Amino acid sequence: MNLTRLWAVSRKEAIQLRRDPRSLAMAFLLPVALLIFFGYAISYDVKNIEMAVLDESGSERSRALIEAFESSGYFNVIEYPASYGELDPLLDRGRVRLVLVIPPTFETDLQTVRGAAVQILLDGADANTATIAQNYATAILARYSANVVSQGRSLVLPAEAETRVWFNETLESRNMIVPGLVAVIMSIIAAMLTALTIAREWERGTMEQLSATPVQRLEVVLGKLLPYVAIGLFDVAVAIVAGLLVFDVPLRGNILLLTVLTLLFLLGALSFGMFISAAVKSQVLATQVALQTTYLPAILLSGFIFSISTMPLALRAITYAVPARYYVTVTKGIFLKGVGPGVLWVEAVAMVIFAAVGLTLAIRSFKKELA
């Protein structure tokens, strides 16, 4: 390998990049723009759940209960249907997600030993939101009911759970989303940056010129990678700064470790993109393959949104081949848990393997054509 030639290939690639200012601008601005955009937009925090109350009791107690729902901040009572018949369309049209039905005998039942039963109807279609809404509702009912039962006296519940949340004390979903999002965006951007580079040269006929030069395979692949590694590192740096300054996400771990692991990840992901490009030799096909092998897997199989531990075994095995999986663990681990190499060495090894395989594949798929 000759460093001068390597540098020449890198310079050529950089000049080519500069000639396409729109793509270049996207490569630099896209990640941070997406991060800020989504950081603001998305949240798992279920708030202001729209609900309806069918109050058949119409008593002081029932009104106090409704008040408890409204003042909780989780619910917004927007409808007061008068009968059961009016409930169906409310849930069918998705106007409300939850209906509280207070029976006529509510106030009198509360005084008895049996207690009063209230019904909670949930729109179960969105199971996740429904589960959270149900939990909020039962918590509000429990608190209300403790007040009623104790009638001012202090009531000691026999056993209570005292919960503490680690790594993300306020359960702020943004803290969880932003580090994962950096990883997902970078996985996608990395594939995007290199997936077309070699296919483009084939389609434009410049590949023959490249093979006529004394430059070696390794030099071509590494030389082409370098500018993109630089762009990728810049993107991650800006994204991290944005995460810290704009979203106040804690960075508890070592930033140097994060940089090293990011570099490893970028090497692997970028060379994989280049492998696709060299293997299919057509821009349209490379687009298809890159999109299908990196885009959705990075979002769905990385543990960013859906936890890997609940997936069936076969699918869990597949996730080991998704590099975003390791990078999501790394960013979440370093940002939120503040863990070091003692914990993350597994991910580091996996990413080294991935980078090595990616580079080898890229170089090899190149070999046949240049020979």
Added chain:
Amino acid sequence: MISGLRLRQLLKKELRQIFRDPRMKRIVFIAPMVQLIAFGYAVNTDIKHTKTFVIDHDRSAASRELLEVVEATGYFRIVGSSQRPADLVRALDYGEAEVGIEIPTEFGRELAAGRGTRVQVILDGTNSNTATVAQGYLTQIVRQFGLRRVAEAGGFSASGIDPRPRAWYNPELASRVYNVPGVIGMLILLMSLLLTSMSVVREREMGTLDQLAVSPLSAAELILGKTVPATLIAFVDLFLVTAIAILWFGIPMRGSFVVMLPAALIFIISALAVGLLISTISRTQQEAFMSMFLFLLPAIILSGFFYPISSMPQVFQWITVLNPLRHFLEIVRAVFLKGAGFAELRVQFVALTVMAVGFMTLAVVRFKRTLAT
């Protein structure tokens, strides 16, 4: 304007162009099916068998019974236990457990005496969704366990309110039933964009667009030539993945295909129009590829697929109105799970139609300009 003969020839040319590479068939038809099967298993937010680490300082009959109850709910699976709190820290750090339960000494005795005792619950907040739900479950489990023990021992029976939750459309609250229809919408959007976003810019880069421009073909014919084959392919994909959703995953189809099909057609047209628009605006394939990425990520994340739109800030809720995927997902989910018809879904239908017409008009206008230059 539009000649049947010319159009037929053009369609033939376009289809031949798409499938000239034999690998394309596999990518276009097989890949979506494989993806639906894989992702159908992935899109699961149910809290089941959450890995739980236990530190039982008490080791009494009562504490063992509590842990049995916790495991019997099916939400938690005890993966380890120890006497040293440091092991719990380790398990959470390494991600070996997502939930920790620490039962204090004297738990059983305090409980029997009715003095009130506290169980420490520690949650891994890096996945705040799991943590929120697990927190809710554990709080209820522990509280009910305490009340039942005291009631069994003949203590007070403070009943208060007895909540009776019932979930409509999805009694088991299974998230897959909600998410698989979402994956269908996502895959169709992906395929529609893939089929069109490179089409025009590719011909432009290769110079064949000039040939088309000097041919007697009109702009309308050219656009039709690009959209009709893509629509057909996207529809075949829709049938394939819907069949898998129903037959393989057993997603209930409560509504009618009579509602679903027109919705799919309008959605596919709007998605193809976005793809064409990208293709006509871009000057290089690289640019089109990046623009597609740029469009796709917000389209997926702001569709209500993973994150409920109602929890987004108001500005973003308005933005989602412009997202065809959002409306299509609402239709697909409502048709699948609620058996909704046109009456319930008229808003979504109108929105999708407006978008299909709007995007298509934009694409045609841009395309004419591209041809002229």
